[in-house]
Amino acid sequence: MHPVAKLASLFILATATGLAHSADNRRQYDRDAGRYVEVAVADPYLELRTGPGRGYPVFRVIPRGERIEILFRRTGWFKVRDEHDRAGWASEDSMRETLLASGAKLPVPDYAHRDFDAWPWEAGAESGNFGGGNVNSVYAAYAFNGNLGAELAASQTLGHSSNGALLMAGLTHSPWPAWRVAPFLQLGTGVVRISPKATIISPPNRTEQLAYYGAGAKWHVSRRFLLRADYRSYVIFTKSAQNEDRNEWKAGFAFFF
């Protein structure tokens, strides 16, 4: 098609869509019917705030029996639209008391206790001390059940005499996963790439295998959020006669999903 013809047809299409849109003078609430989850207010009233936070003012109160569309959810707040096309934010606790068309209460996840079947994945970042230097680390983990999990981790070590990059796979075992602060044991293996920092004679980079064991604890602070701290003892299997030992302490945060 000629570019001008293409542009013209695009313009006509856009105008037509615009006209069709303006001709549809139904409520936004009806136009979006079926697109969003719809619930009815079952409490005496439901408060809508202007923002997703406890400090935002309540600007509308929806009476019992009226329906609302749930547009989306951000942290502990739901953005909803009422039958008069007014959109605002309702708290998680108030939404828990609304009813679906089936008559059942809206299921709102309760994060107080982690259900390992529903949320087996975990990802986090930690920072700390590795053999006297600094270490930054990220990891992803999958829980087979509450007790046993597999973990993949990548770390960057930033020391005085060398930097390093570590890639590891391991197992973690948590004997009491239901505790708010749950201890765990870990065991794993991986590779490390060491880049010496010497300024005058720079020895070449080397890649070695390593193994580690360690222990730590995870603290379920709120919602999907965990704080985690752990200690690891590493053995680096060098090509020379002596293996190298490194101790590591680190702490950070994680999420389950």
Add this chain to the structure above:
Amino acid sequence: MESRLRVLLLSAVALALGGCSMWPFHKRPRAAEQPVEASVAEDGTTPAVVEPQVVRRKVKTPKIRNSNFELGPYVGTYSAEDFGVNPVVGARLTYHISEDFFTDALLGQTKTSLTSYERLSGGAQLLTDSQRKLTYYSIDFGYNLFPGEVFVGRRRAFNSALYVIGGVGSTHFAGDSHFTVTLGTGYRLVLNDWLAAHIDVRDHVFDTDLLGTNKTSHNLETALGVTVFF
């Protein structure tokens, strides 16, 4: 540590891991798994009670879209101590934990310029061209210090927040990586359900011995960014 002792400890941990995982701590009886006993009358025939013909309605768990992430680019200036103030570009990924707290990951790059010494001396070059490139990453924790609303004219209001962040990461500069602590403050203006604008000021602090003596350098960054919520 004695290598024999290490082998012993390693095998102990391996055993503990394997053994304890088989421990039935996590087994909870589920309602669905409990056996349902058929009610049979004493004479072996089915009871005369009318069995209700209930067709269970299949309740579909509704899917509500979550929008806790923000992703977007930023541009600004990065003042590398001794190496001039230069344009910086970067990207940010944020996860909102609650209405108060969030975490974010930053990745930025700038190209530093000449030190005053290099400029005045004429030809002296401390760094090669590729060593002048500065790249940093940072993983931070943030707190929405002052959430609020701003009003534009009579009809428009936008949600906003003044926040503070702190975190750790690494700065790669002059052929070396440095452990970096990042502290900062920023302002988020939420333009609609999916778009936000940011203004940020951050201080990247790291130790360097590039100019002969070991010192702590402060590298201030200012940035303007947009993010998309998803």
